[in-house]
Amino acid sequence: MFSVVESVALLGLRGDLVRVEVSLTRGLPAFVIVGLPDTSVREARERVRAAVVAAGFQWPQRRIVVNLAPAGVPKSGSWFDLPIALGILTAAGVFTADLCEGYLVVGELALSGSTASVPGVLSAAICARREGRQGLLVPEDNVAEAASVPGGKAVPVGTLTDLASGLPSPATVSSVPAPPIASSLPDMGDVAGQEFAKFGLQVAAAGGHHCLLLGEPGSGKTMLARRLPRLLPLLDENERLEASAVHSLAGELSGGLLYARPFRSPHHSVSAAALVGGSGVGGGGRRVRPGELSLAHNGVLFLDELGEFPASVLNMLREPLESGEVRIARFGVNVVLPARVWFVGAANPCPCGYDGSATAACICDMGALRRYQSRLGGPLRDRIDLTIPVTPVSPGQLLAFRSAPLSDQMAKDVAAARERQLERNGGILNAALGEAELERYAPLSEEASVLLRLCARRWSSRGLVSARKVARTIADLDGARDVTRQHMREAVAFRRCPGEDERFGARGGA
Numbered sequence: 001m002f003s004v005v006e007s008v009a010l011l012g013l014r015g016d017l018v019r020v021e022v023s024l025t026r027g028l029p030a031f032v033i034v035g036l037p038d039t040s041v042r043e044a045r046e047r048v049r050a051a052v053v054a055a056g057f058q059w060p061q062r063r064i065v066v067n068l069a070p071a072g073v074p075k076s077g078s079w080f081d082l083p084i085a086l087g088i089l090t091a092a093g094v095f096t097a098d099l100c101e102g103y104l105v106v107g108e109l110a111l112s113g114s115t116a117s118v119p120g121v122l123s124a125a126i127c128a129r130r131e132g133r134q135g136l137l138v139p140e141d142n143v144a145e146a147a148s149v150p151g152g153k154a155v156p157v158g159t160l161t162d163l164a165s166g167l168p169s170p171a172t173v174s175s176v177p178a179p180p181i182a183s184s185l186p187d188m189g190d191v192a193g194q195e196f197a198k199f200g201l202q203v204a205a206a207g208g209h210h211c212l213l214l215g216e217p218g219s220g221k222t223m224l225a226r227r228l229p230r231l232l233p234l235l236d237e238n239e240r241l242e243a244s245a246v247h248s249l250a251g252e253l254s255g256g257l258l259y260a261r262p263f264r265s266p267h268h269s270v271s272a273a274a275l276v277g278g279s280g281v282g283g284g285g286r287r288v289r290p291g292e293l294s295l296a297h298n299g300v301l302f303l304d305e306l307g308e309f310p311a312s313v314l315n316m317l318r319e320p321l322e323s324g325e326v327r328i329a330r331f332g333v334n335v336v337l338p339a340r341v342w343f344v345g346a347a348n349p350c351p352c353g354y355d356g357s358a359t360a361a362c363i364c365d366m367g368a369l370r371r372y373q374s375r376l377g378g379p380l381r382d383r384i385d386l387t388i389p390v391t392p393v394s395p396g397q398l399l400a401f402r403s404a405p406l407s408d409q410m411a412k413d414v415a416a417a418r419e420r421q422l423e424r425n426g427g428i429l430n431a432a433l434g435e436a437e438l439e440r441y442a443p444l445s446e447e448a449s450v451l452l453r454l455c456a457r458r459w460s461s462r463g464l465v466s467a468r469k470v471a472r473t474i475a476d477l478d479g480a481r482d483v484t485r486q487h488m489r490e491a492v493a494f495r496r497c498p499g500e501d502e503r504f505g506a507r508g509g510a
């Protein structure tokens, strides 16, 4: 009276094969789960027993031991309910031993015997493909997600009784929604004027640079930021699976895979855990919850009104924005979630919003201005390569404006510049170059380095490195082999960070 059903243990995004072994022996009736289960898995006993009985099956009056192997891998969450119930009914001879052979089984059970959707199914589907299994047996609500990994099958289970007459037929791939086309994303051509800001975003897109949009209220910062995703190259298959797996883990992937690059814009009241992720209770157990930062993986994280975010929250972004990963402690081990994003901040130049403005006078006193700028510049200043000034367009300009498609051409240039970088830099974008690599891959012309030395007196060394990287990206957009004085001039113009250059923020200047 023994059975084995295969399932998956999740650690962060990674799914690993788990054997759910069930043995029924004579003796005092009991129900024990061993193999490093956490409380949420131990609670499966109550749900599984109730679901089996509610579905009309007889609960075996035996000593039931469930072993989740390998025992060294921690197991969490309610999604072992379904494999455990299947294992018990198979060991009891109700289901045939080969019922779900070749499939990995995940799913929660309700007391009524019906299945309930679980987060993280995409990671399980990726695991099934990697391990050469046919696919997944999942709750009906998870079927689109489970079927979205190319080549994988997904068998929907509505209630335990569905399985009494054999395995239901796998869902067809046509149940997965078709990918939306890129042209559904907003176009830069809808924005009047702002040539310099558009160019800045193009540079950020091409080189993988983080940037800050700085301008008075109503100058169009949000409108510009929302147009960044369309400048980025389409997700390749790996990027799509990885980004989608994060959304699956957060329980936010309702249909099939993500096709557009994510664009996340959390409000400044967001908690640190919601922004960078954490270990929390949800989905029937303690599990890793990806934050906005990981949900933006392979896409854009946009923080509007950056100056309103608490410094403690911004501080937590420092490390991940550099490394492209978030580390979350869980079960005493560090779970790593991916977080490679284009970070875009937006802020007013001062508390009242009109410092340096031509439309209204700034009413901030010098002390308030300094405090604001140091907060803005504070924790993230050295992570941001480009500060992009956004100035409002005049009513005359707006009246004369006719929108015309622009993003597709910009995206083409971005793609070409990316190609150049990846080939020259050995697979990394300019933003990720270290100082030594900059020497090697971005040599400056004599004139360019004179210009940079002039700036060096006012800037931090980090600011200089940023300017060099940005100049390299501008040269790549230009198709140039070397960084010239003109490229450096443009890069310097994007380096007017608050606090970085004393001319910035001076009354009437900037």
Ligand SMILES: [Zn+2]
Pocket (backbone or CB within 6 Å): 350, 351, 352, 353, 354, 355, 362, 363, 364
């Ligand atoms: Zn002001």
